[in-house]
Every structure is written in C-alpha cells, then in structure tokens.
Amino acid sequence: MQIQENSSLKKFNTFGIDASARYFANFSSWQELEELAYRASKYPGHQAPLILGGGSNILFTRDFTGLVLKNEIKGIKKIGEDETFIYVEAGAGENWHRFVLHCIDQHWAGLENLSLIPGNTGASPLQNIGAYGVELKDVFQELQAFHLRDKTIEKFTLKDCRFGYRESIFKGKYKGQFAILTVSFRLRKKPLFNISYGAIEQELEKKGIKELSIKAISDAVISIRSFKLPDPAITGNAGSFFKNPQVEQATFRLLKDQFPSIVAYPLEDGSVKLAAGWLIEQCGWKGYRRGDAGCHEKQALVLVNYGHASGRQIYDLSTAILESVQEKFGVLLEREVNII
Numbered sequence: 001m002q003i004q005e006n007s008s009l010k011k012f013n014t015f016g017i018d019a020s021a022r023y024f025a026n027f028s029s030w031q032e033l034e035e036l037a038y039r040a041s042k043y044p045g046h047q048a049p050l051i052l053g054g055g056s057n058i059l060f061t062r063d064f065t066g067l068v069l070k071n072e073i074k075g076i077k078k079i080g081e082d083e084t085f086i087y088v089e090a091g092a093g094e095n096w097h098r099f100v101l102h103c104i105d106q107h108w109a110g111l112e113n114l115s116l117i118p119g120n121t122g123a124s125p126l127q128n129i130g131a132y133g134v135e136l137k138d139v140f141q142e143l144q145a146f147h148l149r150d151k152t153i154e155k156f157t158l159k160d161c162r163f164g165y166r167e168s169i170f171k172g173k174y175k176g177q178f179a180i181l182t183v184s185f186r187l188r189k190k191p192l193f194n195i196s197y198g199a200i201e202q203e204l205e206k207k208g209i210k211e212l213s214i215k216a217i218s219d220a221v222i223s224i225r226s227f228k229l230p231d232p233a234i235t236g237n238a239g240s241f242f243k244n245p246q247v248e249q250a251t252f253r254l255l256k257d258q259f260p261s262i263v264a265y266p267l268e269d270g271s272v273k274l275a276a277g278w279l280i281e282q283c284g285w286k287g288y289r290r291g292d293a294g295c296h297e298k299q300a301l302v303l304v305n306y307g308h309a310s311g312r313q314i315y316d317l318s319t320a321i322l323e324s325v326q327e328k329f330g331v332l333l334e335r336e337v338n339i340i
Contacts, residue, residue, distance in 0.1 A: 001025055001032050003039065003067070012055045012070060014118055016236035017311040019060035019340075021050075021068035028072040028093070030146050030153060030181050037148050040067040048148055050340070051179045053092065056119035057127060057238055058338045061311035071122055073181055076102055081189075087141055089184045092122025096129075104214050109191030110139040112218040113200075116225045118232055118239055122180040125156075126170045127336070128163040132197045132221055137163040141186045145170075145178040153181065166243050166336055193217060199224050228299050236305030237296070241318060242276045242333045255329060276325075276333055277301040283324040293317045315339065 007024035010016055023040070027033040040049050047066040052058070073091035076099060080087040086108045090099050096119050100111045113134035123129070124136045125143055140163070143156050162169040170178060193212050195201050203220035204212075230237050247255070252272040255262055259282070263275035280286065280300040287297040292309035295317070296302040303314055322333050 001027065001036060003036070007068075009052075009055075009060060009064070009068065012052055012068075013058055013060060014054070014056045014232035014236060014238055015059055015305050015311070015314065016232075017060045017305065017309075017314075019063050019311060021064045021066075023067040024070070025067070026070045026072045028074065030073075033069065033146055033179055033181075034151055036067070036069055037146075037151065048176050049179075050176075051148075053123045054095065054119035056232065057123060057336070058340060059238065059311050059314055060340050061315050062340065064340060069179070071120065071179065073122075075182075079184065084189060086187045086189060087184060088187055089182050090121045091182055092120060092180045094121040096121050096124060100218070103185075103187060104218050107189075107214070108187035109189070109214045110134075110185070110187045112191075112214040113194055113221055115218040115221045121183050125161055125163075125168055125180065125183055127166045128161075128168050130166070131225075132200055133194045135163070137161075139185050139187060141184040143183045144181045146181055147178055149177065154178075165246070229302060230296055230298075230304055236307075236309075237302050238337045240276075240301040241303040241335060241337050242280070242301055242321075243336045244273050244276045245279075245331050245333055246271045246273050247331065248272075255331075259329070274331065279325050279329055279331060279333070280321055283321070283328055285321050285324070290317055295321070311340075 003023050003025045005023060007021050009021055010018045025036050027036055037049060049067040049069045050064055052068055052070045071093045073093040075091040076094060077089055078086060079089045097116050099121050100115050103111050113132040114129060117129055117131060125140060128136045140158050144153055145156060146153055191214050200220050203224055209216045248271055252264060263278040265273045267273055277300045285295040286300040288295045291313060292306040293313040294304050294306055296304050303318060305314060318335060326332050
C-alpha cells in the first residue's frame with residue numbers, strides 16, 4: 001500500500017485528462033482502505049480522499065491536492081437463490097462490462113440491456129446507471145460501503161440508496177463520505193426481455209434474430225453502443241455528459257408548439273423527459289470542435305477529448321452548450337459527469 005506523491009491521473013480517467021494527485025494509492029480490501037483513510041487524516045491540510053473507480057464519470061479540471069484512492073476490490077460470487085432469483089455479489093473494483101458478460105454466461109438475466117457501459121461495478125449504484133429501458137435499481141439488492149470518517153462498514157438497501165434518474169444518496173446527502181466495497185444484484189433465472197427501445201428491436205431484426213435470449217439482447221446493445229459512442233481507449237470521453245431534462249406537461253406542450261419535431265418520452269409521474277442530445281444538436285453543437293475539445297459527431301450528448309484538451313477546456317465547452325440550449329429552448333441541462 002505505497003502512497004505515491006504527485007502521481008499522474010491520466011490513465012485513470014476515460015477523458016484522458018493529464019491531471020495529477022498530490023497523493024495516490026490503490027486498495028483491494030476494506031482493511032487496506034481503513035489504513036489509508038487513517039493515514040490520510042494525518043496529512044497537513046487534510047481533506048476527504050477522492051475514491052476513484054474506472055474513472056468513466058469524472059472530469060478533472062484541476063490537479064487534486066489531497067489523496068486519490070483507486071478501488072481495486074475484485075471478486076464475483078453467487079450468495080444465494082430462490083425460486084425466481086439468483087443473488088450475486090461483485091467487488092466494486094470489477095469492470096462493469098466484464099461483470100455483465102459473466103452473468104450472461106451464467107444465464108443470469110437482468111443486466112443485458114446495460115452491456116458495454118464503461119466504468120466499474122462500484123459506480124453503478126452511485127449514479128443509478130441506465131440504458132435501453134433498464135436502470136440499476138431494477139436489479140439492485142444491496143451494497144456495502146465504508147464510511148471514510150467513522151471507519152465503519154454500512155449496508156444500504158434499495159430504499160436506503162434513494163435512487164432517482166442518474167441519482168442516489170451517494171451523489172447527494174452522502175457525497176464524498178463513503179467508498180462502495182461490494183454491490184449485490186437480484187438477477188432472474190427466467191428472463192423478462194426488455195426490447196421496448198426501438199433501436200434494440202431494429203438491431204435484432206438486422207441481425208436476423210428469431211429467438212430472443214439475453215445474449216442476443218446484449219450483443220444488440222453492444223453493436224448499437226459501439227456504432228454510436230466513441231471508444232474511450234481511442235477518443236477520450238465519459239459517455240453521456242448531460243442528463244436528459246424532465247419538464248412538466250404544460251412546458252412540454254409549449255415546446256411542442258414551437259418545435260414540432262422535439263424528441264421526448266412520457267414518464268409515469270406525468271412529466272416528460274426531453275432528449276438532451278436532440279436539444280444540443282438543434283443548437284448546432286453536434287460534431288463541433290474547439291481545439292481538442294469537441295462534441296461527438298454521432299452523439300451530441302458525448303463530449304470528447306481528441307488528444308490534448310484540458311479538463312477546463314472540456315468544461316468551458318459544456319458551459320457554452322448549456323447556455324445555448326437554455327437560450328433557445330428555455331431548458332436548463334444538468335451535467336451528469338462529476339466535476340473535480
């Protein structure tokens with residue numbers, strides 16, 4: 001558990017931003033995390049450690065002056081089952097997509113729509129990841145997390161996590177207070193296929209799939225995402241940079257009158273979710289590039305680093321996009337990515 005000083009974070013964030021940490025260390029167990037958190041509390045100018053997973057939902061706009069701790073807790077195991085479900089626990093440091101593929105290989109259903117989402121398993125409940133009609137909360141059982149100040153391990157149930165759209169209690173009330181250790185999932189023995197998003201149906205038809213399976217759905221999702229989204233290993237990005245905004249029906253009707261082709265989805269509570277990518281594209285940002293900071297040519301929700309952009313340049317571009325969308329549509333977008 002060596003603590004490094006003035007360590008580069010470039011390879012630990014999918015934007016590829018060349019920021020540095022004053023102190024940096026890995027941990028692969030809660031005991032190692034406990035010792036590192038204790039040592040960090042003795043540093044001059046102590047601040048809470050920054051817990052880093054796959055680095056796929058973070059933008060460094062500056063160097064981090066405290067301690068960055070990289071979560072390397074691994075392991076996947078079945079912890080129980082009943083007539084309907086298999087219960088599976090994964091270490092927070094497991095790669096999310098590899099975990100999904102492992103579950104598919106075991107014929108455990110529920111995660112297939114969430115294939116190829118970048119990042120690690122520990123981040124999945126942090127922001128209630130979701131794609132193609134499925135959210136993390138739909139398959140979540142519980143998690144264990146380490147309180148960085150009190151040095152205690154606590155369990156969080158589905159209710160405890162207060163999941164919302166790309167939200168959880170760990171992004172609100174408990175932001176920066178916990179490090180997630182393990183996440184448990186409730187996966188089905190008999191799949192309930194979710195192909196309600198038209199893109200999946202179209203991809204299955206294109207592939208000539210006649211008989212549905214969780215692997216077929218996963219393969220379709222992988223194809224769709226690979227075509228639409230840039231590979232972080234090639235072009236720096238953090239996936240969707242902005243959340244899809246939700247508006248009331250009255251606001252939506254006014255927007256619909258003014259912009260008849262607006263893309264939107266009705267929600268169960270009566271509100272309407274607007275497609276942020278469509279809003280951004282209508283403001284002329286899709287494919288835009290300012291130096292090495294840009295807006296992806298195939299998906300306007302994704303901001304990219306073409307090589308040597310700084311985090312501040314990416315952030316400034318996101319601000320310009322926010323302002324133009326608000327000016328044109330009167331809708332305020334919210335960043336999904338964690339800004340440091």
